[in-house]
Amino acid sequence: xxxxxxxxxxxxxxxxxxxxxxxxxxxxxxxxxxxxxxxxxxxxxxxxxxxxxxxxxxxxxxxxxxxxxxxxxxxxxxxxxxxxxxxxxxxxxxxxxxxxxxxxxxxxxxxxxxxxxxxxxxxxxxxxxxxxxxxxxxxxxxxxxxxxxxxxxxxxxxxxxxxxxxxxxxxxxxxxxxxxxxxxxxxxxxxxxxxxxxxxxxxxxxxxxxxxxxxxxxxxxxxxxxxxxxxxxxxxxxxxxxxxxxxxxxxxxxxxxxxxxxxxxxxxxxxxxxxxxxxxxxxxxxxxxxxxxxxxxxxxxxxxxxxxxxxxxxxxxxxxxxxxxxxxxxxxxxxxxxxxxxxxxxxxxxxxxxxxxxxxxxxxxxxxxxxxxxxxxxxxxxxxxxxxxxxxxxxxxxxxxxxxxxxxxx
Amino acid sequence: xxxxxxxxxxxxxxxxxxxxxxxxxxxxxxxxxxxxxxxxxxxxxxxxxxxxxxxxxxxxxxxxxxxxxxxxxxxxxxx
Numbered sequence: 001x002x003x004x005x006x007x008x009x010x011x012x013x014x015x016x017x018x019x020x021x022x023x024x025x026x027x028x029x030x031x032x033x034x035x036x037x038x039x040x041x042x043x044x045x046x047x048x049x050x051x052x053x054x055x056x057x058x059x060x061x062x063x064x065x066x067x068x069x070x071x072x073x074x075x076x077x078x079x080x081x082x083x084x085x086x087x088x089x090x091x092x093x094x095x096x097x098x099x100x101x102x103x104x105x106x107x108x109x110x111x112x113x114x115x116x117x118x119x120x121x122x123x124x125x126x127x128x129x130x131x132x133x134x135x136x137x138x139x140x141x142x143x144x145x146x147x148x149x150x151x152x153x154x155x156x157x158x159x160x161x162x163x164x165x166x167x168x169x170x171x172x173x174x175x176x177x178x179x180x181x182x183x184x185x186x187x188x189x190x191x192x193x194x195x196x197x198x199x200x201x202x203x204x205x206x207x208x209x210x211x212x213x214x215x216x217x218x219x220x221x222x223x224x225x226x227x228x229x230x231x232x233x234x235x236x237x238x239x240x241x242x243x244x245x246x247x248x249x250x251x252x253x254x255x256x257x258x259x260x261x262x263x264x265x266x267x268x269x270x271x272x273x274x275x276x277x278x279x280x281x282x283x284x285x286x287x288x289x290x291x292x293x294x295x296x297x298x299x300x301x302x303x304x305x306x307x308x309x310x311x312x313x314x315x316x317x318x319x320x321x322x323x324x325x326x327x328x329x330x331x332x333x334x335x336x337x338x339x340x341x342x343x344x345x346x347x348x349x350x351x352x353x354x355x356x357x358x359x360x361x362x363x364x365x366x367x368x369x370x371x372x373x374x375x376x377x378x379x380x381x382x383x384x385x386x387x388x389x390x391x392x393x394x395x396x397x398x399x400x401x402x403x404x405x406x407x408x409x410x
Numbered sequence: 411x412x413x414x415x416x417x418x419x420x421x422x423x424x425x426x427x428x429x430x431x432x433x434x435x436x437x438x439x440x441x442x443x444x445x446x447x448x449x450x451x452x453x454x455x456x457x458x459x460x461x462x463x464x465x466x467x468x469x470x471x472x473x474x475x476x477x478x479x480x481x482x483x484x485x486x487x488x489x
Binding site (some may be wrong): 015100101102103105106107108109112167168173177178179180181182183185186187188189191240243246247250251253255265306307315319320322323374390 | 411416417418420421422423424425426427428429430431432433434436438444449453454455456458459460463467470479480482483
């Protein structure tokens with residue numbers, strides 16, 4: 001059970017362990033691919049949003065190569081990728097409200113906003129340079145057998161490591177409010193209104209999704225439905241790709257990293273079926289120098305911002321104001337990349353690249369075997385790192401003696 | 411123990427986002443004298459899981475079970 005489970009709570013009223021949550025997310029993303037031929041992704045849409053904001057300010061982006069690449073058509077409300085994003089926001093917000101957990105949370109150290117904005121810009125830029133964030137170039141990129149995802153993971157690993165060297169410095173980290181004695185917590189306020197709003201929002205959103213299907217806009221309905229389910233999953237599981245890397249480097253905490261790998265393994269197995277049996281072509285992105293550089297920048301940026309593009313979404317819905325700065329930064333960074341694309345970035349970092357897919361390279365059986373082997377190696381590396389860290393940082397009393405807390409931790 | 415007498419220190423993490431709640435909690439515990447009691451107030455939902463788990467993993471003992479207090483959690487950890 002989780003550390004916060006009270007006597008008996010319904011499934012929707014407690015947090016979920018990251019492992020089953022990510023197994024479901026992995027299966028769901030493979031199913032989404034099988035049904036639509038596209039993947040769970042968000043930053044491509046962020047780039048389109050950035051482009052359309054430029055249009056609002058009268059900027060003509062018709063000659064911008066990157067926008068041709070991500071195809072700006074219609075509005076965010078008429079794109080299935082758009083509904084993935086808004087669905088994730090909606091699904092997360094519904095869960096937060098049902099749990100009476102919304103609160104405007106403002107960091108007392110104002111430097112956090114500058115850190116979030118700066119990190120958000122770097123992460124947004126890096127993600128788009130590599131053609132995806134922790135989703136399309138990672139969680140849903142590996143199961144597409146696109147080699148660029150593996151390059152991105154290595155880049156992100158190194159980048160997040162560098163990021164942890166920055167954020168653990170005193171000038172970055174700052175000081176907590178620590179006082180002697182007792183400080184009174186906030187008096188809880190009547191928790192009736194949030195669950196009612198949450199149920200209302202869930203109902204309205206379900207009706208909208210149903211309308212998409214009934215009116216023949218099947219792709220929008222799929223996006224809206226899958227987006228909301230992903231939103232529920234990331235919020236209930238507190239799925240944070242940043243923490244998977246960062247906490248492994250800082251404190252040897254590996255819960256999230258292990259769960260992500262397990263989720264990708266399940267997703268890969270199901271995706272190879274969709275590719276092999278149903279003949280749906282996998283989505284392959286360019287692997288180039290830009291993939292490495294993008295991964296590095298993304299890694300540094302997400303650690304500075306305390307969140308990647310998906311973690312930002314559910315935390316913003318919890319009312320964590322820091323993530324407003326991160327969201328703005330992410331869109332600004334993606335737009336900045338779109339601008340620099342035709343001003344040297346493409347020629348320097350991407351032009352020499354190639355779309356490489358493991359399925360094309362070694363066939364479907366080879367691709368799944370190789371992917372599972374690589375995931376196993378990654379898993380082993382994480383376990384070693386976790387053990388090593390714990391040994392180095394262990395306190396004198398290795399085993400907690402308080403029985404009640406033991407139960408809580410398991 | 412001081413459990414009944416009230417905490418020696420309170421770490422007020424309200425408004426702080428991850429990873430700082432865990433980092434601050436572990437650093438504070440390390441700086442305290444063995445046996446002293448730390449009271450942690452936190453409202454970052456990810457910290458509801460990672461603060462107690464990481465404290466336990468390092469062998470700290472909880473003086474009492476975590477308390478959910480509205481949108482906050484309260485932890486009572488013995489250094």
